[in-house]
Amino acid sequence: xxxxxxxxxxxxxxxxxxxxxxxxxxxxxxxxxxxxxxxxxxxxxxxxxxxxxxxxxxxxxxxxxxxxxxxxxxxxxxxxxxxxxxxxxxxxxxxxxxxxxxxxxxxxxxxxxxxxxxxxxxxxxxxxxxxxxxxxxxxxxxxxxxxxxxxxxxxxxxxxxxxxxxxxxxxxxxxxxxxxxxxxxxxxxxxxxxxxxxxxxxxxxxxxxxxxxxxxxxxxxxxxxxxxxxxxxxxxxxxxxxxxxxxxxxxxxxxxxxxxxxxxxxxxxxxxxxxxxxxxxxxxxxxxxxxxxxxxxxxxxxxxxxxxxxxxxxxxxxxxxxxxxxxxxxxxxxxxxxxxxxxxxxxxxxxxxxxxxxxxxxxxxxxxxxxxxxxxxxxxxxxxxxxxxxxxxxxxxxxxxxxxxxxxxxxxxxxxxxxxxxxxxxxxxxxxxxxxxxxxxxxxxxx
Numbered sequence: 001x002x003x004x005x006x007x008x009x010x011x012x013x014x015x016x017x018x019x020x021x022x023x024x025x026x027x028x029x030x031x032x033x034x035x036x037x038x039x040x041x042x043x044x045x046x047x048x049x050x051x052x053x054x055x056x057x058x059x060x061x062x063x064x065x066x067x068x069x070x071x072x073x074x075x076x077x078x079x080x081x082x083x084x085x086x087x088x089x090x091x092x093x094x095x096x097x098x099x100x101x102x103x104x105x106x107x108x109x110x111x112x113x114x115x116x117x118x119x120x121x122x123x124x125x126x127x128x129x130x131x132x133x134x135x136x137x138x139x140x141x142x143x144x145x146x147x148x149x150x151x152x153x154x155x156x157x158x159x160x161x162x163x164x165x166x167x168x169x170x171x172x173x174x175x176x177x178x179x180x181x182x183x184x185x186x187x188x189x190x191x192x193x194x195x196x197x198x199x200x201x202x203x204x205x206x207x208x209x210x211x212x213x214x215x216x217x218x219x220x221x222x223x224x225x226x227x228x229x230x231x232x233x234x235x236x237x238x239x240x241x242x243x244x245x246x247x248x249x250x251x252x253x254x255x256x257x258x259x260x261x262x263x264x265x266x267x268x269x270x271x272x273x274x275x276x277x278x279x280x281x282x283x284x285x286x287x288x289x290x291x292x293x294x295x296x297x298x299x300x301x302x303x304x305x306x307x308x309x310x311x312x313x314x315x316x317x318x319x320x321x322x323x324x325x326x327x328x329x330x331x332x333x334x335x336x337x338x339x340x341x342x343x344x345x346x347x348x349x350x351x352x353x354x355x356x357x358x359x360x361x362x363x364x365x366x367x368x369x370x371x372x373x374x375x376x377x378x379x380x381x382x383x384x385x386x387x388x389x390x391x392x393x394x395x396x397x398x399x400x401x402x403x404x405x406x407x408x409x410x411x412x413x414x415x416x417x418x419x420x421x422x423x424x425x426x427x428x429x430x431x432x433x434x435x436x437x438x439x440x441x442x443x444x445x446x447x
Contacts, residue, residue, distance in 0.1 A: 007158075010079070011030055011161075012162055013079075014056070014083055015028055017082075018060045018083040018087060021086075022062060023062055025164045026086075026163070027161065027299075028057065029159070030055075030161075031054070032052075032157065032158045033053045033055075034051070034156045035155040036048075036155075037049050038127040038151060038153070040128070040151065041150070042146075055070060055338045056074070056082075056338060057339055058083065058086050060083070060087050061101070064095040064097055065091065066093060067086045069082050069086040096321075098324045098325045099341070100321060100324055101163055101320070102298040104165045106330060107163075107167045107295075108301040115287050115288050116173040116174070116200045116288060116292050117174050118174040121156065121174075122202060127153070127154065130152035131150045133209055133212065134150040134179065135180050135182075135212060137180075138216040141216025142220070143220035144183070144216045147181070148192070148194075149180070149181065150180035152177065152178040152208075153175075155174065156173070159172070161297070163299055167299035169294065171293060171294050173200065173293070174200055175199075175290070176198065176199050176200075176205045177196065178196065179195060180211065181193070182215055184216075184220045184223055189224065191219055191220075191222035193215060194215050194218075194219075196211065197429065198429070200288045201288060204288060218372070222372075225403040226404055227406060228394060228444065230443070231446075232442065232443055233367050234365050234438055234440050234441070234442070235369045235442040235444065237436065238370065238436060239425065239429075240372065241372065242434035242435065243430055243433060243434055245417075245434065246280065246432050246434050247432060248413055249280070251381050253265060253307065253313070253316050254344045254345075255317055255319060255325075255333075255344045258322070259322050259325040262382050263381060264384035264413060265313065268313050269316065271313060272312050272418075273308070273313050273418065274418065275418065275420065277311070278308055278310070278422060280352070281307065281350055281352065282305045282307055282348065282349045284296075284304070284332075284347035285304060286428075290430065290431050291348050291349075291431040293347060296335070298320055298334040298336070300320070303332065316331070317333040317346060319334035319335075320342070321341065333346065333347075348431065348433075350428070350433040350434060351422055351437075353422060353425065354421060357423060357424055358424075358425055361436060362398055362400075363398040366396070367396060369392060369393075369395065369407065370394075370395055371390050372392040379413070384413035384414045385412055385413075386409075386411050386413050388409060389408055390409050391404065391405040392404060406446070407444060407446050408445040409442050409445075411443060415441075416439050422437050
């Protein structure tokens with residue numbers, strides 16, 4: 001087995017070799033990953049898996065021509081071949097006038113401590129117990145009749161980045177996860193639902209019995225759904241699905257989409273797109289955040305950024321290339337892997353909570369639809385047109401009345417965002433989070 005040198009020495013050596021081979025500039029990325037997972041179904045252990053990987057990637061610039069090489073082979077011969085091969089490839093590549101390294105004055109000068117790495121890896125026995133317990137709790141709910149399985153996992157990744165502008169930084173993070181999906185009913189009248197939980201530290205992971213019970217109760221609540229007639233009503237999105245609404249916003253404000261002119265928000269910077277009660281934040285430095293990181297994928301210093309300020313769109317998400325194309329400065333939102341260029345990406349992206357409880361948010365709805373699951377990909381990010389399959393519950397006189405299925409909800413994201421009201425139940429469960437949200441006047445198509 002080939003011993004790997006320390007990340008900084010390895011990356012600095014690659015960049016030096018690239019310069020010697022004729023590169024004008026270069027950066028290099030080193031990624032170490034460990035993952036373990038367990039699956040448990042119907043009271044029996046199904047799988048126990050563990051994997052480890054180490055990857056290195058080198059990007060070189062010869063003028064405005066660039067090339068990428070990556071390797072999982074850390075033998076001396078393989079490492080020595082990377083830089084000359086990358087430079088030779090770059091000389092044959094077409095020019096990319098927007099490709100660039102992060103400028104020296106935007107590079108992170110310090111690495112904040114974000115507490116995103118759990119020092120203790122869980123044992124295989126602990127993962128088995130988590131998977132067993134989450135499924136057992138779901139199956140114990142009256143009405144649950146079958147299981148797709150429970151699971152538990154752990155992952156750790158360490159990332160080191162160096163650039164020829166003099167930057168070097170490294171950080172590591174962990175993730176503990178568990179989840180279960182079960183079925184209720186029998187024959188042709190079966191329903192399925194799920195629940196899951198994730199955390200950076202084992203101590204913060206939601207208890208398996210709570211997650212499992214919630215999955216079982218959600219599944220049973222969906223039994224005997226009814227059909228509804230097509231109409232225009234308020235639609236309320238469960239927090240599990242509001243993250244999707246923010247996901248569409250992310251795609252629309254990505255610098256690469258704006259630079260290509262393929263976003264329905266391309267002309268809306270510094271304009272109101274949500275109600276004044278809505279604020280959206282991206283915070284890479286949230287302690288123990290699921291997507292926290294101390295610097296971006298190009299070594300740029302990142303920070304908490306207000307994306308939507310009281311309804312007004314304040315910024316795009318930019319990496320160095322998209323910023324250069326738009327004549328702007330990077331916002332520190334680059335992400336990357338070892339085999340390709342950086343691209344704009346969010347970190348801990350969330351909508352701040354409103355003032356009303358979820359109950360108060362629906363209290364005045366005479367007829368409406370509460371969405372708990374969305375299906376399909378019917379969103380046009382160029383026009384904002386939105387149409388997706390959905391299931392959930394019908395609202396009557398301010399109360400959840402009965403489950404409904406085989407529904408399509410439709411609108412345009414511009415109108416949906418403008419009519420959105422957020423509840424006060426924000427919980428940080430995923431990388432992108434939002435509270436329960438209500439949107440007025442959507443089209444609900446049923447039977």
